[in-house]
Amino acid sequence: MGARPLTLFGDVARWFADPANWQGSHGIPTRILEHLELSGLAVAVAIVLAMPIALYLGHGRRGGFIAINVANIGRALPSLALLAFGLIVAIALGLGLGFWPTMFALVPLAIPPIVTNTFVAITEVDRDVVDAARGMGLAERQILARIEIPLGLPLILAGIRTAAVNVVATATLGALVAGGALGRFIVDGFALREYDQLVGGAILVALLAVATEVSFSALERRTAVPGMAAIR
Amino acid sequence: MKRGTIFAAFVALAVVATACGGAGTGGGGTAAKPDVIVGSTNFYEQVTLGELYSQILEANGYKVTRKFNLGSREIVEPALESGQIDLDAEYLATLLAFVDKDGKVAKPTTDPKETQTGLQKALDPKSLTVLDYAAATDQNGFVVTQATATSKNLKKISDLSPVAKDMILGGPPECPQRPFCQLGLKNVYGLTFKDFKALDAGGPLTVAALDGKQIDVGLLFTSDPSIVAKSFVLLDDDKHLQLADNIAPVVRSALLQKDDGTIKRLLNSISAKLSQSELNDMNKQVAVDKKDNKDVAAAWLKKQGLIK
Numbered sequence: 001m002g003a004r005p006l007t008l009f010g011d012v013a014r015w016f017a018d019p020a021n022w023q024g025s026h027g028i029p030t031r032i033l034e035h036l037e038l039s040g041l042a043v044a045v046a047i048v049l050a051m052p053i054a055l056y057l058g059h060g061r062r063g064g065f066i067a068i069n070v071a072n073i074g075r076a077l078p079s080l081a082l083l084a085f086g087l088i089v090a091i092a093l094g095l096g097l098g099f100w101p102t103m104f105a106l107v108p109l110a111i112p113p114i115v116t117n118t119f120v121a122i123t124e125v126d127r128d129v130v131d132a133a134r135g136m137g138l139a140e141r142q143i144l145a146r147i148e149i150p151l152g153l154p155l156i157l158a159g160i161r162t163a164a165v166n167v168v169a170t171a172t173l174g175a176l177v178a179g180g181a182l183g184r185f186i187v188d189g190f191a192l193r194e195y196d197q198l199v200g201g202a203i204l205v206a207l208l209a210v211a212t213e214v215s216f217s218a219l220e221r222r223t224a225v226p227g228m229a230a231i232r
Numbered sequence: 233m234k235r236g237t238i239f240a241a242f243v244a245l246a247v248v249a250t251a252c253g254g255a256g257t258g259g260g261g262t263a264a265k266p267d268v269i270v271g272s273t274n275f276y277e278q279v280t281l282g283e284l285y286s287q288i289l290e291a292n293g294y295k296v297t298r299k300f301n302l303g304s305r306e307i308v309e310p311a312l313e314s315g316q317i318d319l320d321a322e323y324l325a326t327l328l329a330f331v332d333k334d335g336k337v338a339k340p341t342t343d344p345k346e347t348q349t350g351l352q353k354a355l356d357p358k359s360l361t362v363l364d365y366a367a368a369t370d371q372n373g374f375v376v377t378q379a380t381a382t383s384k385n386l387k388k389i390s391d392l393s394p395v396a397k398d399m400i401l402g403g404p405p406e407c408p409q410r411p412f413c414q415l416g417l418k419n420v421y422g423l424t425f426k427d428f429k430a431l432d433a434g435g436p437l438t439v440a441a442l443d444g445k446q447i448d449v450g451l452l453f454t455s456d457p458s459i460v461a462k463s464f465v466l467l468d469d470d471k472h473l474q475l476a477d478n479i480a481p482v483v484r485s486a487l488l489q490k491d492d493g494t495i496k497r498l499l500n501s502i503s504a505k506l507s508q509s510e511l512n513d514m515n516k517q518v519a520v521d522k523k524d525n526k527d528v529a530a531a532w533l534k535k536q537g538l539i540k
Contacts, residue, residue: 025427091440097431176440178431179403188430191405193306 011196012203021200026184028204033178039167044102045161048109054115058122058152065135071115074108079170082108087177092167098179102171109170110163117159154220161216168209169197174199182208265294266490271317272300273308275433276457276518277511278372278527281321283529284506285481288498291539304406304433305330312484313358319483319499324348324365325475327482329411331355344476361488363499365480366506372412372434372474373454374467377442380449381465386466389421392449396423402438402447405430413451416473425449453509457516479506498538505536 016023022028050071057063086104090096125148133147149156173181185201188194249408268289271283279300281416286296295501299317302308309330311317323419326339328351332338333382338350351362374389381387384395396417408411417423429446431437434453442450443462452459452466481499488496514532517523532540 024443039233087437091444094444096444097445100261137268146420175430178437180430180448188405191306191430192305 008195009201012199015196015200031180031184032204032208033091034172035168035182035205038099038102038174038179038181039106039164039171039212042167042171043110043160043164045107046104046114047160049107050111050114051118054118055144055149056120058119059140059148061123064123066197067119068112068116071112074110074112078107079109079173081175083177088172092159094217097177098174101177102174102179102181105173106167106171110167113159113162113166115159118152118156118164121155121159122148124155125151150225154224157223158214161213161220164212164216165209168212169205172205177212235255263492264402265494266487267295267489268319268495269297269299269303269317271308271311271320273305273316273320273434274301274303276322277453277515278519279525280514280529281479282415283525284502284533285319285321285499287526287529287533288497288502288538291533292494292498294495304404306406312360312482315484315486318487319358321479321482322362322482323370323477324362324479324480325371326352326412327362328354329475331358336421336511338402340471340475342475347445347476348478348480359485361481361483361485361498361509363481364503365478366480366503368506368511368512369457369477370453370455370479370510370511371469371477372451372458373456373469374417374447375442375450375452375456375459375464376467377445378463378465386465386467388470389417389423389535390470390471391467393421393519396425396449399448400429400446401425401431401449401451402431402441403451404433412474420471455512455515457512457519460516479511501538502533 002100020027024030057067082105083101086101087097089104090100095101105182122144124133129151130147138146171181172182172186175183175187182201182205185197185204189196189198189201253521268286270282270286272278282298282300284300299311302311305326308317308320309327312320314385323342324347328338328340328347329335330538331351332354337354338347340347348362348365355362374392375486376384376386384391386392386395400408401414401417403413409431411417411427414425414428417425431441431443431447431450434451434456438447438450438452439458439462440463441447449467450464452464454466458464469535483499509535510532514528517528518525530539
């Protein structure tokens with residue numbers, strides 16, 4: 001217990017410097033890869049589930065209130081409860097521990113920002129532009145694909161970014177159900193009272209979340225249509 | 233009127249409660265009964281034991297606050313030391329190894345009496361008292377599935393030595409550094425496993441991981457009902473890695489000083505009756521038959537004639 005901040009700082013530095021912590025199936029690189037795999041798949045599944053609905057509703061400019069509110073239930077459900085429920089389901093289905101129960105907790109967390117941002121991105125596209133496209137004879141599908149999505153892309157990506165950052169930070173929960181990923185350092189560090197490991201794990205998660213944020217922001221800037229970049 | 237009936241019922245209850253309190257102590261309420269906070273770690277057997285202690289105290293007029301499922305020993309032991317809880321059910325050898333990590337004061341042995349004496353010495357500076365221990369133990373046990381036991385011909389832990397290098401061991405996250413877990417398997421049995429998977433302390437994750445073949449050897453408690461339910465094979469601890477982990481209440485000495493000796497007598501009366509088969513039966517009722525810890529504890533106390 002009573003480790004003073006300075007001692008702890010040194011311990012954490014030593015933990016990062018120890019080559020043993022960078023090797024094998026329990027090492028930092030493996031855990032980061034596991035974390036990225038878990039988070040990446042959770043966000044991908046959320047995109048597949050949420051994006052078509054949000055695009056459809058956004059294009060029709062209706063039903064958004066219901067869609068956003070239903071999706072927001074995902075925010076209200078405690079991830080920990082979903083994790084416990086996911087564990088029971090995964091065991092019953094023979095999917096094993098760790099990965100799938102955690103997915104079950106993470107996907108509902110990723111859906112709300114994707115739905116909200118995508119819907120708003122599409123509805124906020126200037127109506128005159130859409131009407132002009134329609135007047136030029138573009139089909140509805142073409143309007144969505146060539147006008148609305150490209151113009152709304154930065155906002156859509158911002159939604160995915162929010163989802164991804166939430167998921168990266170929450171994927172640590174997986175360690176509670178025997179999963180890998182960076183949560184392992186936090187849970188094991190706590191169980192062993194090895195605060196260097198615990199803090200080291202927390203720092204890695206924070207860094208990964210920041211890295212996710214930064215890379216998505218860069219992607220948003222690159223995908224902005226010329227002329228729109230000025231708005232951002 | 234209805235309100236009048238309810239009021240009468242309250243009065244009757246109060247009278248009964250007072251009468252019970254008086255009868256229980258026998259002393260006639262000379263010493264003030266201190267309030268008691270009973271704690272437990274996060275595991276059903278601990279909650280049942282906490283209920284046993286709580287209910288016998290309540291039946292004798294003590295005001296009891298339950299703080300169960302607090303976490304692992306890493307949380308509960310400091311809580312006991314600092315007075316956030318007054319007592320909990322402990323396991324002699326494990327607690328001794330926990331409070332006296334280097335064995336400077338005493339080392340746990342396979343003999344419960346010796347271990348209890350050593351434990352008390354280690355607890356003295358912390359102002360904690362270990363009361364009588366029960367015959368019941370709850371020790372770490374290494375378990376494999378029936379299929380693994382048959383195919384690898386495993387009966388005892390030392391049978392693992394030719395095959396351990398290809399096996400995955402599963403247990404609580406602290407297992408690799410616990411002398412009674414992976415560390416002990418290495419030092420006492422010379423076993424090195426292919427990998428270790430962090431699960432839970434003899435809970436559903438470990439059972440599911442064994443069942444789903446994600447691990448080959450799992451750490452469960454010897455009193456775990458799922459060993460019977462899932463036909464797992466408990467490997468015999470032939471080199472005595474597991475020390476005397478008999479169950480005993482550990483109480484803050486300050487609480488005992490405030491009390492007239494009743495608490496000590498009541499808790500010891502539970503230990504005197506708590507045999508291994510009685511404990512395993514209660515564990516099965518809670519974990520397999522899904523009965524409530526409270527009801528199971530109450531039924532047992534009544535059956536033993538410890539409460540009315």
